[in-house]
Amino acid sequence: MARQPELDDFRVPYFGDGKKKNKFSLDGFDPAAKPFSAGSKDADKTRLSEIGAKLDIQQERLHAQQQRRVLLVLQGMDTSGKDGTIRAVFHDVDPLGLRIVPFKAPTPVEMAHDFLWRVHSQAPAAGELTVFNRSHYEDLLVPTVLGNLDAQAFEQRCHHIRQFEALLAYSGTTIIKCMLHISKDEQRVRLQARIDDSTKHWKFDVADLDARKQWDRYQVAYGEALAATSTEYAPWYVIPANSKTHRNVMVAELLLRTFEALKLEYPPAKESLKGIKIV
Template identity: 85%
Template sequence: MAKQPELDDFRVPFFDEDKKPGKFSLDDFDPSSKPFSSGAKDADKARLSEIGATLDTQQECLHAQQKRRVLLVLQGMDTSGKDGTIRAVFHEVDPLGLRIVPFKAPTPVEVAHDFLWRVHAQAPAAGELTIFNRSHYEDLLVPTVLGTLDAKGFEQRCRHIRQFEALLADSGTAIVKCMLHISKDEQRARLQARIDDPNKHWKFDVSDLEARKQWDKYQAAYRDALAATSTEYAPWYVIPADSKTHRNLMVAELLLRTFAALKLEYPPAKESLKGVKVE
């Protein structure tokens, strides 16, 4: 009997200062596989809904405690489904308890600072669940592909990212990072679908086609970035994402596990309120 897949089978090996680069290849992960699917779409959706309800309770508990913080980082090529994942996984979670931060191309003011300046400002506060829709990792990937960041600069940024994420973790932030991994064929189909539906043209930018031409360079940059920044306190997971249902389910399972590890409990009752009658 085949071994049941475990979430950690999809974790990028932790970066090791001494024996870099780690042995890790995106090719080891099949984007079209569905390791956490039950095989039946309906059952998968029911499970997702069940996890959503648990995440909702967990998030309320996080908020009630006002101690820990949770950060989910979502990265992936165009059309890999970052928006769709957020919509599906957090459908059941109270919107009050979510903060979603989209990182677009930096503004002139942002560029005038170090690359982590705008990111630090958006770090989750005590009691918050924050989702980065793209992130500081764009500042590794894009300039690498454009050729404006050399190997030394890349390594330096990776080191700064590890140190920055360690600061967040030491301050009580549970960090989980997901790379939504789609195949080049699947991206073609999704881009074509957007082009063929005039109502979806607003989602489409011609630069998406330019980025697609650099597919291999992006995959290589992703591999190097993930290998250099997957740590015990901020691990990277590769999410097979050609199937949307599977992608959502796996991200939800990861988040569920992240919350479970926090062992959250509601704050104790206040003795001072015992027997109080409101007038």
């Protein structure tokens, strides 16, 4: 009997493991796989809603304690489902304790600073669960594919990212990074659907087609970026994402496991409140 897949099978090896340059590529992961599916779309939805209820409790404890912070980074090609993941995974989580940060093309003011400046300012505060919808990894991937970042500059940025994430992690932030992995063919179907439904045109930027032309270069750049920035304190996971319900269940499971490892409890009762009768 085949071994059950484990979340760690989808974790990108930590940078520097084995003391040699990591050989890592996205080619080893099938975007159409559904290793954590509950069996059907409906079963996945049921499973997601069970996990969602547990995530809600975990997030409340995080908020109650006001100590730890949790950061989920979502990356992926256009139409890979970052928006849909956020909507589905956090449907049952209290919006009070959740902060979604979308990173768009940098503004002139942001461009006038180092590439981590705007990211740092959005890092989660004590008690917060923050989701980065795209992130500082765009500043690694896009210029690499466009040929504006040579190998040395790429290594330099990866170094800065590792050090930045280490700062967050050792200051109380639990970091988890997910790359939503779809196939080129799945992207074709999804982009076409946006074109064919004119009420979805607002989601479509013709520039997205340029990125699609560079598909293979993006896959290579992702492989290199993930390998160089997956660390024990900020690991990358590859999420097979052709199936939307599988993608949601897997991200939710991963996040729940991450929360559970923190062993969060509600703060202890306050002795000073014992026996008080409100008048």
